[in-house]
Amino acid sequence: MTIALWQYVPLLHGSVMAVQDYQLKRPSAWVGVDNFAEVLFDQNWWCAVYNSLRYSLLVLSLTFLPPIVLAVLLQEVPRGKLVFRTIYYLPAVITGIVTVLLWKLFYEPSERGALNAVMLKIPASGFLLVGLVLFGVAVAFARRLWLQHLRWTSWAFVGAGVLALVASGRMAAPILLLPGESWAEAWPQMLSRLLARPAEPYRWLTDPSTAMVACVIPMVWAGMGPGCLIYLAALRGIPDDFYEAADLDGATFIDKILFVVFPTIRPLAIINFVGAFIASWYASTGDILVMTGGGANTEVAGLYVWYKAFTFLKFGPATAAAWMLGSMLIGFTVHQLRILARVEFRTAGEKT
Amino acid sequence: MAIISAIGRRALRVRLLIAMIYVLLVLGAVTMLYPLGLMIAGSNKSPVDTPDPKLIPPFLVNETALYQKFVEGLFNESLDALRTTSNIHVRSFAFVARQPWHDRYVLNLDGFYKIQFLQNRYGRTIENYNQTHGTRHACWNTVCLERTLPTAPDRTEAERSDWIEFARGVLNAFWIRASPEATPAYQAFLRAKYGDIAVFNRNYGTTYRSFEEIPLIVVPPSEGIGRSDWDSFIAGWKDPDTGQIHQIAAEHLRIDSIAFRYRDFLQQRYGSLTALNTALGTRFANWMEIQPPQQDFHYMAFRKNQRWLRWEFATRNYIAVFDYVVRHGRALFNTALDCGLLITLSLLVNPLAAYALSRYRLPSTYKVLLFLMLTMAFPPIVSQIPVFLMPRELYESAQIDGASEFRMFWQLTMSLSKPILAVIALNAFTAAYSNFMYALLICQDNRMWTLMPWLYQLQQASSQGVIFASLLVASVPTLLLFIFCQRIIMRGIVVPVEK
Numbered sequence: 001m002t003i004a005l006w007q008y009v010p011l012l013h014g015s016v017m018a019v020q021d022y023q024l025k026r027p028s029a030w031v032g033v034d035n036f037a038e039v040l041f042d043q044n045w046w047c048a049v050y051n052s053l054r055y056s057l058l059v060l061s062l063t064f065l066p067p068i069v070l071a072v073l074l075q076e077v078p079r080g081k082l083v084f085r086t087i088y089y090l091p092a093v094i095t096g097i098v099t100v101l102l103w104k105l106f107y108e109p110s111e112r113g114a115l116n117a118v119m120l121k122i123p124a125s126g127f128l129l130v131g132l133v134l135f136g137v138a139v140a141f142a143r144r145l146w147l148q149h150l151r152w153t154s155w156a157f158v159g160a161g162v163l164a165l166v167a168s169g170r171m172a173a174p175i176l177l178l179p180g181e182s183w184a185e186a187w188p189q190m191l192s193r194l195l196a197r198p199a200e201p202y203r204w205l206t207d208p209s210t211a212m213v214a215c216v217i218p219m220v221w222a223g224m225g226p227g228c229l230i231y232l233a234a235l236r237g238i239p240d241d242f243y244e245a246a247d248l249d250g251a252t253f254i255d256k257i258l259f260v261v262f263p264t265i266r267p268l269a270i271i272n273f274v275g276a277f278i279a280s281w282y283a284s285t286g287d288i289l290v291m292t293g294g295g296a297n298t299e300v301a302g303l304y305v306w307y308k309a310f311t312f313l314k315f316g317p318a319t320a321a322a323w324m325l326g327s328m329l330i331g332f333t334v335h336q337l338r339i340l341a342r343v344e345f346r347t348a349g350e351k352t
Numbered sequence: 353m354a355i356i357s358a359i360g361r362r363a364l365r366v367r368l369l370i371a372m373i374y375v376l377l378v379l380g381a382v383t384m385l386y387p388l389g390l391m392i393a394g395s396n397k398s399p400v401d402t403p404d405p406k407l408i409p410p411f412l413v414n415e416t417a418l419y420q421k422f423v424e425g426l427f428n429e430s431l432d433a434l435r436t437t438s439n440i441h442v443r444s445f446a447f448v449a450r451q452p453w454h455d456r457y458v459l460n461l462d463g464f465y466k467i468q469f470l471q472n473r474y475g476r477t478i479e480n481y482n483q484t485h486g487t488r489h490a491c492w493n494t495v496c497l498e499r500t501l502p503t504a505p506d507r508t509e510a511e512r513s514d515w516i517e518f519a520r521g522v523l524n525a526f527w528i529r530a531s532p533e534a535t536p537a538y539q540a541f542l543r544a545k546y547g548d549i550a551v552f553n554r555n556y557g558t559t560y561r562s563f564e565e566i567p568l569i570v571v572p573p574s575e576g577i578g579r580s581d582w583d584s585f586i587a588g589w590k591d592p593d594t595g596q597i598h599q600i601a602a603e604h605l606r607i608d609s610i611a612f613r614y615r616d617f618l619q620q621r622y623g624s625l626t627a628l629n630t631a632l633g634t635r636f637a638n639w640m641e642i643q644p645p646q647q648d649f650h651y652m653a654f655r656k657n658q659r660w661l662r663w664e665f666a667t668r669n670y671i672a673v674f675d676y677v678v679r680h681g682r683a684l685f686n687t688a689l690d691c692g693l694l695i696t697l698s699l700l701v702n703p704l705a706a707y708a709l710s711r712y713r714l715p716s717t718y719k720v721l722l723f724l725m726l727t728m729a730f731p732p733i734v735s736q737i738p739v740f741l742m743p744r745e746l747y748e749s750a751q752i753d754g755a756s757e758f759r760m761f762w763q764l765t766m767s768l769s770k771p772i773l774a775v776i777a778l779n780a781f782t783a784a785y786s787n788f789m790y791a792l793l794i795c796q797d798n799r800m801w802t803l804m805p806w807l808y809q810l811q812q813a814s815s816q817g818v819i820f821a822s823l824l825v826a827s828v829p830t831l832l833l834f835i836f837c838q839r840i841i842m843r844g845i846v847v848p849v850e851k
Contacts, residue, residue, distance in 0.1 A: 089838075
C-alpha cells in the first residue's frame, strides 16, 4: 500500500504530466507528444545525456576498483586491521551533502585552496611516476593472465595500464611542454622540467576539463569505506583451503587474487556495478547541483530535469525527459533484477 | 592473512610485499584523514587565520597568532577601526604585531583626522601631502591634529584650511568647544534664530530674561535642541530673513579629545616634557606625540586572559552553530522525529514483508518483488533478503511444537535476524539524517526542516570557520553510531554468492 501510494501514484501523475502542457495555477492543456518532441530536439538534452554518460563512466572506473583493492589489502595486513578499517570508514561518516560541501571548499581555485596547496607541490615526475607504477601493476597482472592463456583479459589489463599512463601524461604535459612549443624545442630542458611544479593553480570547478573529475573525487573518497566493508565480508567467506590449494599449484600473490578472489567477488561486483551505474544517473543530481550547479559542462540528465522543472517551471517537458531517462535505463534495471534472482545469498559469519 | 599464507612469511619477497601493502594503506589513510584534519582545524578559525593551512590552529601555540585573533575580535573584524585607532597601516589582521609601549599609539581623533580625512583627500603617501601643503613632514606621525587653529608661522595656509574644514564640517560637534570670546557671536546667533527670548525659553525650557544672559555652552549636550543649535553654530547658519551667516569664528574653535586631556593631565603631573621623559623612560620629542596608551591596556588585558582567549576562540564557532540550530525552527526535534519514524517504519515493514514473502511460497511472490523493486532499481532490499535464508525445517519444527504464527515470527525470525535488523536501522537512520533534497523541496515551511537544510542555510551566510564547524557538528551522530555499531554492521552484511 505504502509503496503504491508513494511510488506509483506520483509515477502515474507524472506520466499524465508528460503529455500535458502542465501549468501550476491554470488548468492544463493536452499537448500530446509535443513535450517529448521538445526534449528530443533540444541540443541541451543530448549534451546532458552525454555528460551523464561521461559521469557514469568516470564514476564507475574510479569508484569501482579501490574498494576491492582496499578489501584485499586490509585482509592481508598482519596488524592494525581495525584501525585502518575505521580510518577508511571515517569519510563516509560525514554524510552526503556535507562531503560535497566540504570538497567544494577544498576546490577553491587559488593557491590557498586545500587541494591546490597539495597538487602544486607535486613535480611533473611525480605524476609520471604514479602513471608508471599503475602501468607496471597492470602489466604484472597481464603477464600472469597471459601465462594462463587468457589472452583477451590480458590485453584488457594492458589497455587499462596504458590508459593510466596516458592520463598521468596528460597531467604532466602542461608542465613539461609549454604551450606553443614542440617536443624538439623542449627536449633540452626536459630534465629540469621533470622536477618543476605546476605553474598555475587548477581551477577545479570552473574548468571544463577538470570539473567532472572534481565532482567524482568526493564520491571516491567517501565511497572507499563502506564499499570495502562489503567486499571484506565477502572475502571472509573464502575458506583458507582455496588459498592453500592454489599455493600447491604454484600460484603467486597475483594469481591468487585473479583466480580465487575475483571469481568469488564476481556476483557481488556485478550487482554493485549495475546498481552503481543506475545510481550514477539518478542519485548524482543533488551532488552535482551543490558542487557546480551544472556549470563547466557538468550538467547531467538528472540536473537537466531538475532545472527544467523547478527553475523554468516547465513541468511537462521535465516529466517527459524523466520518463525518457527511465526508459533508457529500464534495460539495466531488468538485467539487475534477473541477476539478483539467480544468486544465492549468504551472511558474512561471525569471524572478525 | 589469507592470501599470503602463514608459511614462508620470512622470505624477503613476502616481507617486501607486506611492506608495500603497509605503505599503500598508510598513504591511503593519510588521504582519508587529511581533509578531515583540515576540517577540524578549520572549524576554529576566523577570517584572520583561515588562509593558514596548518593542521593545528596556530593560536593554540603561538602568542603572536593569539594576539592577532584578539585584536581582530576587539575591532570586530573591521580593519578601518584598527587603522583609525592605532595608526597601524596593515593590509589585514594577520600583520598585526606586538608594538613596544613607548612607541607610537594614536587615539581616535588624531587617527580619524589623518586616515579618514587627510588620507582620503590627499592620498596615502606623505609625499603627496607635502606637495599639496608645502610642508616637509618626514612621515605621517609628525602630522597631528591641533587643539586650536594652527596659527604658528610654520603652518601653511593649506593646513589651516584643512583644520577649519575638519573642525567645522567633518568632526562631530560633540568634540568642539568654544573659547569664551565666542559668547557674543553665540548670543547673536541665537537672537537671529529665535527672535524673541520667550520663544527661546519655550524651546529650551529655560527662564532667561534676555539673550545676553545666555551662557556659552561649555559641554555640548548629546542630543536635543541644544545640540542641533550647537551643530548649526559650529558649521554655520544662514539667517533666512537677512541672508547673514552666523558662525563661530575659526580662532575661537577648540577641539577637545581624550588625547588632549591626557596630555593636560601629564603636564600637570610632570610639568615639563623632559621631566616626563625622565620619569617614564620615554623619548617624546614634543607633547603632540603622546597618546593615551590604549594599546598597552589591550595588551595587559590580553596577557592576563590568554588561557580564556584560547578557549574562547577554539569554541566560539561551535557555539555559533549550536546557537543557530537551536534558535531557528525546530531543527533538532524535526531531525529526531524524522529519523525515529523512518527507523521504526523500516523495522516494522521490512521484516514483516520479507517474512511474508519468504514463508509462503506464493506464485505471486516474484511479481510482488518485481513490483517493489522496479521503482527502486537499486535494492537496499538486500537487507530484506536474509529472511529468505532461514531454512524451512526450522519453521516446520516450530510449527510442530505448536507455535503460533506471531510467535514464530517474533521469536525465531527476529532473534536470528538481529544483525540484519541493525543494518536496516542504520541505513534508515543514514537516509533520514542526510536527506537534504527532499527536505528542501517538500517542506515549504522552514519550521519543518531537519538539520541539513538549516546547516545549508547557515553556510550561505558564514565565514569558512563556521562552515567547517557546522559540517563537523553534522557528522557527529553518524560517527557515534558507527563507532558503537561497527561489529554489528560487519556481522549483518549480506553477501551474494554464485549458486
